[in-house]
Amino acid sequence: xxxxxxxxxxxxxxxxxxxxxxxxxxxxxxxxxxxxxxxxxxxxxxxxxxxxxxxxxxxxxxxxxxxxxxxxxxxxxxxxxxxxxxxxxxxxxxxxxxxxxxxxxxxxxxxxxxxxxxxxxxxxxxxxxxxxxxxxxxxxxxxxxxxxxxxxxxxxxxx
Numbered sequence: 383x384x385x386x387x388x389x390x391x392x393x394x395x396x397x398x399x400x401x402x403x404x405x406x407x408x409x410x411x412x413x414x415x416x417x418x419x420x421x422x423x424x425x426x427x428x429x430x431x432x433x434x435x436x437x438x439x440x441x442x443x444x445x446x447x448x449x450x451x452x453x454x455x456x457x458x459x460x461x462x463x464x465x466x467x468x469x470x471x472x473x474x475x476x477x478x479x480x481x482x483x484x485x486x487x488x489x490x491x492x493x494x495x496x497x498x499x500x501x502x503x504x505x506x507x508x509x510x511x512x513x514x515x516x517x518x519x520x521x522x523x524x525x526x527x528x529x530x531x532x533x534x535x536x537x538x539x540x541x
Contacts, residue, residue, distance in 0.1 A: 383408060384512030385519060390445060391415035393436045397422045415440065445519040473514055476535025478506040501537040510534055 386392050386409040394402045394409075394416065402418045409416035417439050421432035436443055454465045477496060479487055487493055487505075497503065514532055517523055533539055 383412075384516050385445065385447070386412050386414045386416070387512075388516045388519075389414070390519070391440060393417045393419060393440065395419045395421040395423075395432055447515065447519070472518060472531060473511060474531045474533040474535065475511065476500070476506050476533065476538045478508070478510075496538075499538055499541040500535070501541065504536070506534065506536060510536075 383405075391414050392406075392409050394405050395418075396402050397420065399418055399420055406416040406418045417436070419432050419435055420428075422428045433443065454461055477483065477486070477500070486496075497505065511534055514534055518527075518532075
């Protein structure tokens with residue numbers, strides 16, 4: 383939503399489409415164009431087809447946000463090269479309630495212990511990511527911000 387609020391037309395993609403229509407409607411309500419496309423970003427043919435359809439619909443692609451969450455829970459020395467390749471990104475989110483973190487948040491001991499390490503005293507919400515998403519998509523990050531991982535974790539890593 384933050385990219386639409388900043389003036390971008392947005393194509394939303396996922397392997398499952400039903401929830402995306404609601405997002406596309408919210409984008410359109412802001413006066414922006416939006417299109418829903420199915421795509422499994424782990425499948426190169428799906429990605430190529432999505433890019434072709436997106437380009438045909440919008441004329442060009444200026445910003446590409448790959449937001450495919452991957453969870454690998456094992457000691458770092460046991461993570462395979464293929465698993466490492468699937469988790470690299472530019473935004474390092476802290477703890478947010480999602481389908482992938484549902485098991486963590488179901489553990490009340492873990493939840494209390496983890497929350498105590500987050501200075502604002504709360505877990506992340508999607509809106510916490512919006513400023514960084516817009517910044518990374520803007521000209522402000524084009525010239526000297528290279529190869530960085532920006533953590534949006536409420537200060538968890540500093541404690």
